[in-house]
Amino acid sequence: MALKNSSKSSTIGVVGVGSFGTAIANMLAEKSKVMVYARKPEVVDEINTQSSAQGKALHASIQGTFDPETLCKECNILFFMVPSSGFQEVARKFAPFLHPYHLVIHGTKGLCLNLPEGQTLDTVKKIKRSQILTMSEVIQQETVAVRVGCLAGPNLARELSKGQPAATVIASKYNEVIMEGQRLLRSDKFQVYGNSDIIGVELSGVLKNIIAIASGALAGLGLGENARGLLISRGMVEMAHLSNALGGSLKSVIGLAGIGDLVATCNSVDSRNFTVGYRLAKGESLTEIQASMEEVAEGVNTVKIIKGFLEAADLRAPITENLYRVLFEDLEIEEALQFLMKYPFNVDVDFV
């Protein structure tokens, strides 16, 4: 490949310095020059002077900037690592400086909404598919970048930063994006798979957060592995149906981004979504939990959006629906569990 000298082509941009963003920036920095974007000048200062971002260590070579234009000028490949709640805003901020030659890969496992002016998630009851945006759809809607990809899979930031072995999926309609992602990220400890079903991969990552909250709740109740096995497999069925209804292919759900991520998250106290469920079961309220968490648990918002979608599409998804009632309608977890145990599931696998 003609990857020559010019500093421009070899600098990789990372937008967002949350725990996952920092982990990815560090992995990228092993092979390439990396520049990260943070919104707050003091964080940028910390990055440039102390090689750390909000206390998380960064590779010494990584530079920081708070100017979207600089980042877009310096880098042809950008990794967007910001939570879904701020994703649209960040995309709009970068839109004036992005060009069709930019490759954009994101690592956000959440959904955004595309609602008419003045409407919010709380004012609409039903949400159509056309009003739900995955992050790649946000990027394509807000910017001229078309060569878009996503990162998904069991990538708990804490394990990645310890350098433990892991793998990820890069999904994109463009082979080029997958190849670039592999070239940049692949190492002895990090395997990178490709998938062309970007919507399916994004949805897998998004939907598994719902199940992760439920799994945390089971753990919080002190239930055992049988219950978790039950939840994971039924959760998997629900994910397959939901993903299908939202335009993803079944194959992706069975892959690393679906089942792989599901198993990892449902067993890990490092997962934010798992923690939400766990603490709920221990008797804390959702508001308390959210107030005390450093970073957002995407799953909470996802449950809300998917609930709205279920209403509009006239579909049933028992785990999501009951979790919604637990989170927002004060249903007791034990009751929800009872409900699920009585729910007439009778076919084990009905989606393959």
Next chain:
Amino acid sequence: MEEKYIKHRYEPILPSKDEWPVVKLARERKEFVSRVSASAQDKILTLTGKNPDILKEELETTLYREKLRIKQNPWVVDPDDEGEFWGKVKAALLQINSETKLNRSKRLEAYKEILERITNRYSEEIASNFNHQHYKFTRSVVTYGFSRLLNAARVKGFKSIFSNQYTLQDKIQITGETDQLRDLATKGTIVMVPTHFSNLDSILIGWIISVLGLPPFIYGAGLNLFNISIFAYFMNALGAYKVDRRKKNLMYLETLKTYSKEAIQFGCHSLFFPGGTRSRSGMIESKLKLGLLSTAIEAQRTNYQNDINDISGKIFIVPVTINYHFVLEAPSLIKDYLSITGQERYYKENDEFSNSYKISKFLVKFFTKGSDISVSVGKAMDVLGNYVDENGDSLDKYGRKIDPRDYFISNNQITVDQQREEEYTNMLGKRIVEEFHKINRVFSSHLVAFTAFELIKQRNNKLDLFDLIRLPEEEIFLPYQEFKEACEMVYQRILALKADGQINIAPHMKRSMDEIISHGLDNVGMYHAKRPLIKNRQGDIVTEDMSLLYFYHNRLHGYGLEKLF
């Protein structure tokens, strides 16, 4: 007041015919054809990985299919020496296969020689035979003949034949971004992509291009049309190249695509019917044939590779919709559609424009009775589907200027990535469909057909489409009042969509609902032996042919209007 249509004749943008790209192309026909053949060969060699075994397989498949076609589906237009040509190909292939001594590269050379013969033949066959004299003659025949017919029919009395009271433009209304189209045609290369409902479309578009003062566009016309001598003459005169849908082999398809790509690069304005064939269902095309569309993207990328970065090398995609009250072929189109989707085992492509007599009869009918056609020209886009401004610069959705060249760049240089371009073609296809829906103009006949069919469907909500179509017509009637209310409901929704820029309406849709309905009933499928929708003596709305009603109803498919019922 009804809005004004464009009714003056435009000055030609290129007064001298010698400047017309299509004339230049005709002058260089021989070199052009061999260039097409050569680059098609390159393309096929790349696709087969220069592997003699794969190439051999492709050649044999082509040979087999061609032999089969000659035997099973011969057409008048087929050249006489076809059997002989493929016989020689067969002999040559056999000879190479029998020579066991040949090494790999020798074999590749031998196969390449056969490949060359085939692509030479195909590109010669595809190439158009534009002739300026014929073009001028055809154009005047069309305009003169049509307006004679028109005046004879509308102005009563003996002298009517020579009256000039009505011109073709009273009949065929052109709206939309015509100025932009004319302007960009002088600067870059236009690829026009119209919807396709009737065989009349090609002639219609040809005429419109000339009314707008544009030099002739080249376009791919189905070879079946060349079976009829009148059509063959017209088509050749209009700069058509030939597309043979029977030939689905790799060699042919690649040669065809190469022809289109080279012609665009040459600067010839082109016309594709991106639906590939007439819309069988009557719906606006929602899935496009991407084959020829991809050649526009390829040509654009090649221009950039050749460092033609200014507007002269830029390719503009211009969507166009054609709206009819009446589609002559509707009965057989919808029959085809139903038998395809209904999985009936037997389906044969037939052609109701089968002889010159039938066409003439249709034309006379069409011009002597009133049935308006409107043609809407959409906004020009670049090959990635971004709108362009008056200078031809591409704009993003915020109005910022962007350079389409950037779409083909990775690591700071232009790269050829077939998979990427396939995705771009999909994207462009989606954009074109979106634009079709936006510039589509609702006619009264579409509204009444849509509403009536949906009402009938609502009443029989247990039936699937096929049972619905088979309902006995004499049992269906809709009380006028109920029908009118439903029309009003759909109409209001259409107006809301229009306010949102999602659809457009014809001027006659601004009258009162009673008038719209009666206009619609008078016009919907007006020349069919069995009318899709009429008012009976009791004042109820009835149908004589459910499948035709379905066909005309489909024109408003894809806007979510059926959810109103």
